[in-house]
Amino acid sequence: MNCNEAAEFVSALCDGERIPAVAAAHVGSCDGCQTQLREYIALGAEMRRAASLEMERELKPMVWQPKRGSISTMWQKGWETMRIPRFAFAALVMGIVALGSTLAVVKVRAHSEGSVVMLAVSRGSDEPTRLALSTVDKKQAQCASFGLLEKKMVGYQINLLGRDGNRVELGVKTKVYPPPTGAASTSYLLSDFTPEPQKTYWFEPGETLRVDVPGAGALTVTGEWTDHMPSFPSLAQNQKLDPGPNELRIVSPLLLRDKKVVGDMEGGSTIADEPEDGVMIYFPREGSFILSLQHMDGAVQGQINLNRIFFQSDGHAYTFLTAEPVARSQQIWILHNPRYKSGKDQKSWFITGEMKVKDLQQMEAAKQ
Amino acid sequence: MDDQEVWKKISQGDARAFDTFYRESAPRLQAFLRQIVGSREAAEDLTQESYLQLWKGPNGYQPERGSLRGYLYGVGRKRAAEWWRKRSPSAEAAEEPIEAGRAESSSVMMDALQRLPEEQRSLLWLREVEGQSYAELAEILGIPIGTVRSRLFTAREALRQVWQAGPRRNQ
Numbered sequence: 149m150n151c152n153e154a155a156e157f158v159s160a161l162c163d164g165e166r167i168p169a170v171a172a173a174h175v176g177s178c179d180g181c182q183t184q185l186r187e188y189i190a191l192g193a194e195m196r197r198a199a200s201l202e203m204e205r206e207l208k209p210m211v212w213q214p215k216r217g218s219i220s221t222m223w224q225k226g227w228e229t230m231r232i233p234r235f236a237f238a239a240l241v242m243g244i245v246a247l248g249s250t251l252a253v254v255k256v257r258a259h260s261e262g263s264v265v266m267l268a269v270s271r272g273s274d275e276p277t278r279l280a281l282s283t284v285d286k287k288q289a290q291c292a293s294f295g296l297l298e299k300k301m302v303g304y305q306i307n308l309l310g311r312d313g314n315r316v317e318l319g320v321k322t323k324v325y326p327p328p329t330g331a332a333s334t335s336y337l338l339s340d341f342t343p344e345p346q347k348t349y350w351f352e353p354g355e356t357l358r359v360d361v362p363g364a365g366a367l368t369v370t371g372e373w374t375d376h377m378p379s380f381p382s383l384a385q386n387q388k389l390d391p392g393p394n395e396l397r398i399v400s401p402l403l404l405r406d407k408k409v410v411g412d413m414e415g416g417s418t419i420a421d422e423p424e425d426g427v428m429i430y431f432p433r434e435g436s437f438i439l440s441l442q443h444m445d446g447a448v449q450g451q452i453n454l455n456r457i458f459f460q461s462d463g464h465a466y467t468f469l470t471a472e473p474v475a476r477s478q479q480i481w482i483l484h485n486p487r488y489k490s491g492k493d494q495k496s497w498f499i500t501g502e503m504k505v506k507d508l509q510q511m512e513a514a515k516q
Numbered sequence: 517m518d519d520q521e522v523w524k525k526i527s528q529g530d531a532r533a534f535d536t537f538y539r540e541s542a543p544r545l546q547a548f549l550r551q552i553v554g555s556r557e558a559a560e561d562l563t564q565e566s567y568l569q570l571w572k573g574p575n576g577y578q579p580e581r582g583s584l585r586g587y588l589y590g591v592g593r594k595r596a597a598e599w600w601r602k603r604s605p606s607a608e609a610a611e612e613p614i615e616a617g618r619a620e621s622s623s624v625m626m627d628a629l630q631r632l633p634e635e636q637r638s639l640l641w642l643r644e645v646e647g648q649s650y651a652e653l654a655e656i657l658g659i660p661i662g663t664v665r666s667r668l669f670t671a672r673e674a675l676r677q678v679w680q681a682g683p684r685r686n687q
Contacts, residue, residue: 159669163643188672191679192644198625199645202547208560210538393565
């Protein structure tokens with residue numbers, strides 16, 4: 149064996165590896181290879197020394213926010229059926245400013261005057277979805293959500309049927325859908341629950357309720373009393389007003405075309421927070437808008453200014469006005485398809501949950 | 517706490533346990549990423565993004581494929597590659613060694629490392645500083661385990677050449 153053949157084994161010795169006897173014999177008797185070994189070892193030690201200096205540098209403190217509801221949630225109806233509280237849009241913006249940097253939900257103790265149950269519905273290891281039900285306002289006593297459970301697409305609708313002291317009676321309907329691939333993922337309607345049987349449960353906030361979804365697994369429901377109906381139950385409690393990295397936040401958007409209001413999605417909200425994710429918004433007569441912070445082929449580039457998104461499309465100047473700052477970035481890309489029509493009910497707006505941009509594009513293409 | 521325990525707590529949304537894990541392990545990832553991107557600020561952002569990814573999607577980690585820290589190094593490296601792609605006009609630019617003097621480093625060794633291609637830098641750092649095994653290196657860098665030894669040799673030899681050729685100074 150010569151030095152060239154032994155060189156790789158010299159390196160392997162630095163890693164604590166055993167080497168063939170013939171290589172070991174050569175290295176033991178060769179001054180050049182031993183020099184090489186010593187130099188490799190010295191370089192390793194110098195790297196660790198220099199790295200130790202690097203690691204002394206200060207770490208940015210982080211706040212680990214409670215996890216938000218996850219992707220596949222999709223609403224297909226306006227607020228009349230989704231049970232998101234209605235209030236003046238201007239008041240919302242002013243309210244947020246008055247609250248400073250956080251939106252808070254006030255918890256109340258059991259046996260107090262709390263009239264709203266905040267539910268956290270968990271689908272296995274996934275992040276819980278927050279839903280709010282009122283015990284005093286029947287219009288706000290029903291919620292629904294859609295999402296993946298054990299790799300199966302499920303929907304559930306929860307009705308607050310009554311209250312007995314600190315307990316509430318919940319009526320739960322569930323539905324299992326085909327896997328969300330391509331066009332099959334496009335329609336999840338509240339009307340889907342109409343033919344489904346309803347199971348009733350007594351639930352006491354503070355305890356845990358398990359709801360079996362036949363053929364898919366189980367939902368875990370926890371909850372607590374609050375003193376009011378939160379503006380956006382699906383958003384995380386104590387959420388910062390300042391968007392996080394890669395976050396695209398669309399909250400209660402109003403759409404203006406050439407300075408005229410052409411769409412009002414009061415109460416609809418979605419947060420996408422992965423770089424490759426986007427959000428799709430649909431307004432009747434205006435078509436679909438896929439929004440992403442990353443470039444999309446065929447998309448127009450828009451400008452973000454706090455809670456406004458400005459862009460030009462189809463010869464018109466559009467503005468999305470939203471209730472919260474949209475993103476850290478000032479650039480956004482919008483794929484506008486004025487010919488898009490939603491499937492079963494073309495009269496209602498919808499906003500998707502966060503989804504991969506490519507899935508949104510597939511979804512849109514499937515409806516062409 | 518071992519990886520399994522940490523991961524279980526993260527999966528349960530235990531923010532306190534995750535913060536402890538972050539404080540203990542993030543400086544190492546940050547130092548590693550700084551060698552890849554050459555910018556302290558970018559390395560800080562990429563470190564945060566990597567930990568956020570784990571916090572928000574702990575199921576991306578598969579215990580049977582290696583250590584949790586090894587997984588984070590893989591995530592960080594991919595994000596660094598993405599960072600380079602966005603920054604460079606072409607993907608190939610990310611494979612080129614960083615220009616001398618471009619990195620924000622005052623260390624002779626760090627400067628020497630910056631003269632190596634990214635994969636060699638990563639390989640040497642993960643082996644010499646982080647003590648990752650050949651199997652973990654293969655997983656993090658996405659290369660066959662059979663080639664780890666030869667690539668480590670190539671990287672060591674490249675560093676030795678740069679080290680011998682470059683100026684040495686006391687820090």
